[in-house]
Amino acid sequence: MYHTLDLHFQNYEHAIASFLIETDEGPVLIESGPYSTFPSLEKGLSNHGYKVSDVKHVLLSHIHFDHAGAAWAFAEKGAKIYLHPFGHDHMHDPTKLVASATMIYGDQMDTLWGKMEGIPKKNLKVMEHEEVVEIGGHSFKAIHSPGHAKHHIAWQWKDTIFTGDVAGVKIEGGPVVPPCPPPDINIEDWLQSIDLILSKNPNRLVLTHFGEEMNPNIHMQELREILKDWSEWMKVKWEAGMSNDEITPEFMAYTAKQLKDRGVSDHGIKLYEAANPSWMSVAGLVRYWKKKLEN
Template sequence: MIHVLDLEFQGIDHAIASFLIETSAGPVLIESGPYSTFSAMQKALGRHGYQPSDIQHVLLTHIHFDHAGAAWAFAKTGAKIYLHPFGATHMEDPTRLYESAARIYGDQMDPLWGAMEKIPGDQLITLGHCEALTIGDHTFTALHTPGHAQHHIAWELDEVIFTGDVAGVKIGAGPVVPPCPPPDINLEDWNRSLDILLERKAKTLYLTHYGQITEIESHIQELRGMLTDWANWIKIQWESGMGADEMTPLFSNYTGDQLRALGVSPHGVRQYEAANPSWMSVAGLIRYWKKKVS
């Protein structure tokens, strides 16, 4: 049984999800969410008869705060944390990760993400590409899927894949859009990772932002198109000499207009912006194009 838990990020519904899977060895969680949503996590778990200390296995798609920021709180009560090898060092000592984010978010760091504490190394379990992890009567397969982040894993369970950010952000009936934060955006890697998702022949994708996708081929085709569109828009402005500060409000208007043209309501635009802040994609895609020409 798979339960989608709404973490009510910043008081906004359907922006960040976590996934509760019931196994013969107890409940498994995919994505911890940020620590700022931990009270919402507690309430969501309680609705299914669990408390955080019942969670002894947490699978992370990657270590960005919206996906992994509260992992340490589960580790405090004994949980093992499963993740990509590139992410383990930063979870064992998140000082550099936290300080880097604090330079971006400033005094919004705590209200957005909350605390992030160290996780003992012996509770961090890393998996290679296509390596299997069996917990009770369920076997998860780690699919290394870079492009959004070098340390990204999509977790496969039978005919389901929990895609983190590699399959984009899609809220309700709105369009699918690509989250492109710095520093790891790589369009070539991302498209190869989308090929991996298609090759697995899953019947359902579970997006952290947000929910279930069953029309997988059309979803991925739409994502590829939007990823190309956003990347090319940024490239044109950047090559014209426009800086990030000037570009950011223009890009926010551009993406907002796209959403509204596709029938997304004002509340829906807020949901998309909470799940995938437009300014982050400006920074990430400028960095990508700079790497391409360096």
């Protein structure tokens, strides 16, 4: 049994989650969320009888702020942080990560993500592909799954895979959509990672944005289709010479219509936008096509 901790990002329910698994060696946390939601995370832990200092193991899917921004606060209390090899240096010294994000978010950085501090190397544990860590009678397997980010891990636990972003965003029963921020989006890698996840025959997928999916094959097929749809849509606009600023309102309208056509309410569309901002996918997919077609 695992527990979903809703982090109430930007005061929205069901936008970002962390996941708590109780073991003989204390609680294991999958995803830390951003530091801006740390009070919600503390409250979620408290609801299950734990303090932050009780968490000695934090498993990260990748180092984007919405998944890993608060990891340092657990490391500060002695926790081991498990992550992809490509994420190690950035979590030890997040200077470049913060500078890059500040260029994107500007004065919204603190409101959205909160601060991010470096983590001592002794608290960082790099996980190789399919490496298993045993904690308190439980086994956690790291599945390297690039596409959304080159430093992405999905975590297999029993018949469950905690998917980070490789299985997309699906909120309150709406359709699945792919988060495509810069700089690492790679459609071919992502499609291969989808196949890799399914080859593990999970009974359930657990999405950071947001919650449980009990039909992995159907879910992943829908993700394949929408990933290709968004990618091809973006290619047409970019090849027509449109700028990101020109593409963004059209893409927001296009994706909002897709959600509405699938029965998502106006409030639901705002939730999707909070978890997966449209303009980020414009930047990521345009960069993908530039790199692909200019090489």
